[in-house]
Amino acid sequence: MLDKSCNTNGQCKKIDNGQTREQKPWNVEPSTIGNNCINPIRLTIEKLFSKSVTEKSIISLAIGDPTLYGNLNPSQESIDALVKVVQQGKHNGYSPSMGLQTARQAIADFISVDGAKFTSDDIFICSGCASSLETSITALADPFKGQNILIPKPGFGAYKTLAVTINVKVKSYDLIPEKNWEADLNQLESQIDDKTTAIVVNNPSNPCGANYSKQHLQRILDIASRHRVPIIADEIYEKLVYPGKKFVSLASMETDVPILVCSGLSKSLLAPGWRQGWIAVCDRAGVMTEIRRILESLGQRINGSNSLVQGAIPEILQNTPQSFYDDAAAKLEKQAKVVYDRLSHVKGLTPYMPEAALYLVVKFDLEKFPDLQNGLEITKQLLNEESVFCLPGECFEMTGFIRIVITSPCDVLAEACDRIAKFAERHYVE
Numbered sequence: 001m002l003d004k005s006c007n008t009n010g011q012c013k014k015i016d017n018g019q020t021r022e023q024k025p026w027n028v029e030p031s032t033i034g035n036n037c038i039n040p041i042r043l044t045i046e047k048l049f050s051k052s053v054t055e056k057s058i059i060s061l062a063i064g065d066p067t068l069y070g071n072l073n074p075s076q077e078s079i080d081a082l083v084k085v086v087q088q089g090k091h092n093g094y095s096p097s098m099g100l101q102t103a104r105q106a107i108a109d110f111i112s113v114d115g116a117k118f119t120s121d122d123i124f125i126c127s128g129c130a131s132s133l134e135t136s137i138t139a140l141a142d143p144f145k146g147q148n149i150l151i152p153k154p155g156f157g158a159y160k161t162l163a164v165t166i167n168v169k170v171k172s173y174d175l176i177p178e179k180n181w182e183a184d185l186n187q188l189e190s191q192i193d194d195k196t197t198a199i200v201v202n203n204p205s206n207p208c209g210a211n212y213s214k215q216h217l218q219r220i221l222d223i224a225s226r227h228r229v230p231i232i233a234d235e236i237y238e239k240l241v242y243p244g245k246k247f248v249s250l251a252s253m254e255t256d257v258p259i260l261v262c263s264g265l266s267k268s269l270l271a272p273g274w275r276q277g278w279i280a281v282c283d284r285a286g287v288m289t290e291i292r293r294i295l296e297s298l299g300q301r302i303n304g305s306n307s308l309v310q311g312a313i314p315e316i317l318q319n320t321p322q323s324f325y326d327d328a329a330a331k332l333e334k335q336a337k338v339v340y341d342r343l344s345h346v347k348g349l350t351p352y353m354p355e356a357a358l359y360l361v362v363k364f365d366l367e368k369f370p371d372l373q374n375g376l377e378i379t380k381q382l383l384n385e386e387s388v389f390c391l392p393g394e395c396f397e398m399t400g401f402i403r404i405v406i407t408s409p410c411d412v413l414a415e416a417c418d419r420i421a422k423f424a425e426r427h428y429v430e
């Protein structure tokens with residue numbers, strides 16, 4: 001809606017006392033912070049998805065939201081707890097910025113293990129794990145001092161998005177596919193400089209589905225300790241480790257490294273839309289008093305997270321049985337195996353079987369696919385020709401890969417994999 005007295009350059013005429021005078025043009029410039037904010041996943045989804053063509057129904061394996069197909073749902077106990085809170089009408093107001101005391105206590109109890117006991121004072125409730133990460137990065141990394149954080153490559157795109165938006169620099173450390181996506185420790189250590197203020201460790205990981213051993217975590221901690229760099233541990237997939245594998249939290253290890261453990265309900269409880277996350281402060285050396293103060297101040301920017309869900313957290317965490325998490329993990333493993341089995345004998349493709357989480361990455365041997373230059377080209381063509389929508393590895397800083405979300409039911413995944421196999425066979429050149 002343009003006012004007639006304004007021309008297209010934003011210049012407007014204003015009439016004062018019957019006299020017309022020129023006003024200086026409007027100039028509504030976006031902020032540097034706004035301009036800095038680029039989310040590669042959202043960009044790709046919105047760009048690719050807008051123009052799909054074939055008559056086959058689209059199978060989307062792009063979005064890491066377990067609720068999309070209705071086969072993975074929050075526990076009945078969680079739903080009951082939330083309904084009760086809504087009906088009681090006691091939690092319609094603001095909660096304290098750090099979170100409701102009862103919810104903080106319940107989270108502390110839920111995540112405490114032998115060797116790592118948390119109290120309610122250690123827990124800061126946030127609006128989803130993304131908000132925990134944003135708060136942690138903002139608390140630790142100072143753009144005015146040119147500081148940087150180390151992030152995994154390949155890795156979840158939000159780390160970079162959240163950091164560069166506030167002008168914090170990122171450096172990356174490599175994960176090694178042949179070693180179950182463990183960090184390249186020498187290279188990680190070589191990336192640390194005197195401006196590095198945090199190392200982000202994502203375990204279990206998105207997009208690789210890695211689940212690190214105690215030994216590997218110990219080696220990462222040793223490096224962090226040697227260089228006196230705190231860790232931001234993104235453990236949002238802690239409960240979705242497949243049967244027979246064991247998850248080890250960084251906080252449960254013997255270490256003097258200060259750690260901000262970021263997690264939440266989104267993935268474990270299969271309820272990302274409930275927007276509940278937390279930061280658990282693990283500080284054996286007692287060096288994070290100031291950081292705790294900052295976490296509290298940063299929480300005050302947005303008056304706390306959703307109070308209703310916070311009110312339900314004690315019952316959600318206490319009443320949801322272990323079998324709920326076990327069933328979800330077993331289902332995910334079964335679905336991942338459908339994809340792995342179907343793609344592992346397709347020429348030119350290498351699927352990597354995950355040990356946890358919602359994803360499986362597949363490598364395309366680009367030399368055998370001369371008309372597909374990179375992951376972006378692969379996912380674009382795959383969508384055009386077979387109506388299967390996956391994210392390109394480029395969203396996670398890896399090339400020649402695609403990421404398949406394995407939350408859909410087995411029959412959907414099987415159909416998608418048959419289409420991917422056909423696609424690969426069509427483009428394969430010996």
Ligand SMILES: *Cc1c(COP(=O)(O)O)cnc(C)c1O
Pocket residue numbers: 064127128129130131156202205206234236264265266267272275276277
């Ligand atoms: C999904 C995801 C998150 C974000 O979780 P929310 O609680 O929905 O904000 C954080 N980290 C990783 C690695 C994820 O895959």
